[in-house]
Amino acid sequence: MSLPTRLSWGRYPATPQAAHAAAWRDDVPALLQSLGKRYASTLPFGNGRSYGDSCYAESNHVIAMDGLNRFIEADWASGRIKAEAGVLLADVLSIAVPNGWFVPVTPGTKYVTLGGAIANDVHGKNHHVRGTFGRHVLSFGLSRSDKAAELVCSPTQNKALFAASIGGLGLTGIITWVEFQLMPIVSPAIDVTSYKFGSLAEFFTLSAELDPVHEYGVAWVDCLATGEAAGRGIYMVGDHARIGELEIKPSSKRSVPFVLPISAINNVTLRAFNSAYYAKQKAGKQQSRTDFEPFFYPLDGILHWNRIYGRRGFQQFQCVIPDHSAEPATRALLAAIARSGTGSFLAVLKRCGNIASPGLMSFPMAGTSLALDFPNNARLDRLLRELDVIVNEAGGRLYPAKDAHMRGEDFRSAYPQWHEVEALRDPLLCSQFWKRVTQS
Numbered sequence: 001m002s003l004p005t006r007l008s009w010g011r012y013p014a015t016p017q018a019a020h021a022a023a024w025r026d027d028v029p030a031l032l033q034s035l036g037k038r039y040a041s042t043l044p045f046g047n048g049r050s051y052g053d054s055c056y057a058e059s060n061h062v063i064a065m066d067g068l069n070r071f072i073e074a075d076w077a078s079g080r081i082k083a084e085a086g087v088l089l090a091d092v093l094s095i096a097v098p099n100g101w102f103v104p105v106t107p108g109t110k111y112v113t114l115g116g117a118i119a120n121d122v123h124g125k126n127h128h129v130r131g132t133f134g135r136h137v138l139s140f141g142l143s144r145s146d147k148a149a150e151l152v153c154s155p156t157q158n159k160a161l162f163a164a165s166i167g168g169l170g171l172t173g174i175i176t177w178v179e180f181q182l183m184p185i186v187s188p189a190i191d192v193t194s195y196k197f198g199s200l201a202e203f204f205t206l207s208a209e210l211d212p213v214h215e216y217g218v219a220w221v222d223c224l225a226t227g228e229a230a231g232r233g234i235y236m237v238g239d240h241a242r243i244g245e246l247e248i249k250p251s252s253k254r255s256v257p258f259v260l261p262i263s264a265i266n267n268v269t270l271r272a273f274n275s276a277y278y279a280k281q282k283a284g285k286q287q288s289r290t291d292f293e294p295f296f297y298p299l300d301g302i303l304h305w306n307r308i309y310g311r312r313g314f315q316q317f318q319c320v321i322p323d324h325s326a327e328p329a330t331r332a333l334l335a336a337i338a339r340s341g342t343g344s345f346l347a348v349l350k351r352c353g354n355i356a357s358p359g360l361m362s363f364p365m366a367g368t369s370l371a372l373d374f375p376n377n378a379r380l381d382r383l384l385r386e387l388d389v390i391v392n393e394a395g396g397r398l399y400p401a402k403d404a405h406m407r408g409e410d411f412r413s414a415y416p417q418w419h420e421v422e423a424l425r426d427p428l429l430c431s432q433f434w435k436r437v438t439q440s
């Protein structure tokens with residue numbers, strides 16, 4: 001019988017992963033042993049919202065964790081919740097919001113599992129206030145092939161594995177359950193204020209002024225604008241509304257039904273979209289109250305939106321540049337992207353704060369992050385190399401969760417802690433990403 005297969009979100013590399021399902025937490029140790037022994041290595045697979053090859057096993061045989069989707073305990077007085085590792089943030093929100101709680105950190109999609117959120121130590125629009133997801137984790141269960149019993153990892157128990165697994169890319173063991181702290185809210189609605197800005201310098205001024213006084217802050221940037229308009233965009237800040245109902249409004253979902261033969265994103269569609277989107281925003285400041293879903297998850301409204309990039313898939317480029325070099329390096333990155341004429345509708349600039357993660361190999365650092373998607377085509381490699389040089393010279397780094405191209409030497413110098421993670425890696429777990437960046 002052939003197994004179902006999984007791909008990463010970018011559908012590149014297009015290496016289908018045979019998915020061996022874990023239905024119960026007790027299945028995990030036996031699956032890890034049997035797959036590890038049969039294929040030499042395996043890897044836990046969450047919901048495949050990583051873009052590149054960090055969620056691919058070196059062997060192409062993964063343990064599908066989405067069957068571990070049960071809640072274990074919730075204390076609505078303290079906001080502590082314990083659930084299996086395959087539970088999605090979407091599921092957590094559906095039970096937490098009516099009880100007056102919200103996830104303290106959320107990425108730009110709610111379709112990520114708790115295990116995946118820890119393994120990439122995900123960050124969101126409030127990184128400057130709350131740091132990464134790992135900061136809110138109280139404990140988790142970890143199954144390793146070299147330990148007879150499951151380990152409980154927390155800031156006080158199995159501390160080294162706790163730190164190495166947060167941002168540990170699924171290599172240090174399989175997380176079976178997670179206990180974490182939610183954030184209290186009065187309403188899930190978000191009071192949003194948007195500011196149109198005409199240049200990159202204005203982006204930096206706005207973020208310095210606005211981030212300290214708002215929970216959430218992020219900017220859309222027109223990645224094709226040049227000359228005086230380079231770096232223009234829209235800055236959005238938000239806070240949970242202080243009045244309202246604790247309910248989740250049903251949202252309609254559309255779907256891209258099949259993979260398009262070629263990418264629908266090209267210079268013409270992108271330029272037209274960017275100009276129209278920028279022109280639509282009125283000058284000055286605009287205020288509105290919005291449901292939390294369109295604010296946090298604008299792309300989740302279109303299921304399978306990754307199919308619009310066609311059969312060749314796409315790559316996301318996300319870097320973070322430290323504060324001291326952020327402005328000139330971001331300017332250089334945007335100039336190189338605009339010259340290339342390629343990019344995505346959703347190019348995002350975000351100032352990250354200086355709140356340290358408990359994880360060893362977390363991506364964010366105090367600085368500015370730029371993220372955007374590129375359709376795969378023959379010219380992309382050259383552009384990515386050009387961008388990598390700018391990032392390296394500025395002392396920045398790329399995000400493994402989004403990566404399919406980083407050079408090994410760049411990874412190893414940007415993440416010197418990789419040695420510590422390697423020392424604690426489960427001998428039967430290895431990803432294609434890890435092999436690529438540690439052995440080339």
Ligand SMILES: Cc1cc2nc3c(=O)[nH]c(=O)nc-3n(C[C@H](O)[C@H](O)[C@H](O)COP(=O)(O)OP(=O)(O)OC[C@H]3O[C@@H](n4cnc5c(N)ncnc54)[C@H](O)[C@@H]3O)c2cc1C
Pocket residue numbers: 009043044045046047048049050051054055065085086106107108109111112113114115116117119120121122123124125168169170171173174175176299401402431
């Ligand atoms: C539209 C979109 C927006 C995004 N926005 C953001 C953002 O704002 N910020 C951000 O940080 N990220 C963002 N991401 C990336 C995404 O949050 C991460 O890649 C996340 O880790 C994906 O989780 P997943 O459950 O899909 O895991 P997968 O993608 O399936 O796996 C990710 C990693 O987790 C490991 N893993 C999965 N389950 C377990 C487990 N049980 N035990 C141990 N390891 C495990 C895997 O081995 C792999 O290394 C975004 C992705 C998309 C598609």
